Amino acid sequence: MKEILNIQKQLLPDLLDTMKERYTILHHIMVSGVVGRRTLAGSLNMTERVLRSEVEFLKAQGLLEIEAAGMRVSVAGRQLLESIEPMVRELxxxxxxxxxxxxxxxxxxxxxxxxxxxxxxxxxxxxxxxxxxxxxxxxxxxxxxxxxxxxxxxxxxxxxxxxxxxxxxxxxxxxxxxxxxxxxxxxxxxxxxxxxxxxxxxxxxxxxxxxxxxxxxxxxxxxxxxxxxxxxxxxxxxxxxxxxxxxxxxxxxxxxxxxxxxxxxxxxxxxxxxxxxxxxxxxxxxxxxxxxxxxxxxxxxxxxxxxxxxxxxxxxxxxxxxxxxxxxxxxxxxxxxxxxxx
Missing domain, CATH: 3.40.50.1360 (Rossmann fold)
Incomplete structure (x- = not known):
């Protein structure tokens, strides 16, 4: 895994940056339980416009659920976070x-x-x-x-x-x-x-x-x-x-x-x-x-x-x-x- 990540860092650094950002968003939401977009943007020091785009992507992938009270990580999202944790630690x-x-x-x-x-x-x-x-x-x-x-x-x-x-x-x-x-x-x-x-x-x-x-x-x-x-x-x-x-x-x-x-x-x-x-x-x-x-x-x-x-x-x-x-x-x-x- 470490060798593959090193290759990706050299050939696709932007891809790894995107992966880090989306992981961080998803992980923040999971730990928070349910959170509003404005609150999350403040916690992550992101503009609401940039966050909105990423949230829409994660929702389309079935990783997020949007409720009246805010955003929540879906079951599939939790499973993904658990499965990629070793990779993220290396990343x-x-x-x-x-x-x-x-x-x-x-x-x-x-x-x-x-x-x-x-x-x-x-x-x-x-x-x-x-x-x-x-x-x-x-x-x-x-x-x-x-x-x-x-x-x-x-x-x-x-x-x-x-x-x-x-x-x-x-x-x-x-x-x-x-x-x-x-x-x-x-x-x-x-x-x-x-x-x-x-x-x-x-x-x-x-x-x-x-x-x-x-x-x-x-x-x-x-x-x-x-x-x-x-x-x-x-x-x-x-x-x-x-x-x-x-x-x-x-x-x-x-x-x-x-x-x-x-x-x-x-x-x-x-x-x-x-x-x-x-x-x-x-x-x-x-x-x-x-x-x-x-x-x-x-x-x-x-x-x-x-x-x-x-x-x-x-x-x-x-x-x-x-x-x-x-x-x-x-x-x-x-x-x-x-x-x-x-």
Whole structure:
């Protein structure tokens, strides 16, 4: 396939550009569900006139359905998108990017979606869809799955469905999360994932960040310790990755700690731990939930994060050395590869 695409690039470059454009339109519509032409044109930075012509072509091919509420991908369109995905990954150069990242960090699998989550809501949704697909692939029945909070994890939860039956499994928050926006709390995301897949869930009703005295007090509560022991039975964890300073501001970290994080070169945050460029843990917040020792013993650790701004943070967490699978986007992957030795 790669050889054929290389020949086409040389002899028919315009054809490949057209294929990319039509794939992108069709894929945007599929991820959106139903979308109006004006909204889609804005998302793709296309004029309505150019988009109208392409939409009419895709409709004539039986790949799109036009309704009063907007455009929807037909069954045939979904089948086509699924069948050409390997070709598209090669066409966008995503296989090569993923291969370099996988080899350098010793990962089992790297999935890269086109685009930049920082600037495209569609790419953020696609990141969630890809994360949900990976979770479906690796989770078997009667598992305990730990999940973290954040907007990307919320997208993963959104893209799970009843077609993935995980009856007998449990979703649990990886750590306490009261204090963030309710929609992005680990408790909310764990319960959403469970309800969408027919699984069960347990919640951890403690603040995201604690003082030392409050932490020691909570750890004396038998109800809390019983839930924590259950959470530590998880063999799979799916989590987001944050930029260190962004997460410090979001969690209202005190000035002295923030200054220390800057001085120590903190680049990333995950599970309440802050990492430097080499993957060294330089600070741990006093939070209730999974410890780094628990992460190291997991059967499958899945990181889902994207956006050009996250490239450095993702490299930082991967350098710690305990991820198995990475789901990211094209912009983050390019940033990551530029940081790797040639």
């Amino acid at each position: 966008f150069g995503l296989n090569e990017l993923g291969g370099r990242i996988r080899k350098h960090f010793g990962l089992k699998q790297v999935i890269i979606v086109p685009g930049d989550s920082d600037t495209s809501p569609h790419t953020k949704k696609e990141l969630g869809r890809a994360g949900a697909a990976v979770l479906r692939k690796y989770v078997s029945k009667d598992e305990v799955i730990a999940v973290t909070g954040g907007s990307t994890m919320a997208e993963v939860a959104y893209h799970l469905s009843s077609s993935t039956s995980l009856k007998g499994s449990w979703f649990v928050p990886a750590r306490g999360g009261l204090g963030e926006s309710v929609d992005f709390q680990a408790n909310t995301i764990a319960s959403t994932m469970a309800k969408k897949t027919g699984a069960s869930y347990r919640l951890l009703h403690v603040p995201d960040q604690l003082g030392e005295d409050a932490y020691q007090s909570l750890m004396q509560d038998t109800t809390i310790t019983e839930i924590i022991e259950f959470i530590r039975k998880a063999r799979i964890v799916i989590h987001g990755i944050g930029e260190a300073m962004v997460m410090a501001r979001r969690r209202k970290v005190d000035d002295a700690t923030t200054a220390s994080l800057l001085h120590e070169g903190a680049l990333a945050e995950a599970f309440g731990y802050y990492f430097d460029r080499g993957g060294r843990i330089i600070h741990k917040m006093p939070t209730v939930g999974l410890r780094i020792d628990d992460i190291q013993e997991m059967d499958c650790v899945i990181g889902v994060a994207g956006g050009k701004s996250k490239g450095e943070a993702i490299v930082s967490v991967l350098s710690f050395g305990h991820e198995d699978i990475l789901v990211t986007d094209e912009a983050a992957a390019i940033e990551m590869v530029q940081m790797l030795p040639s």
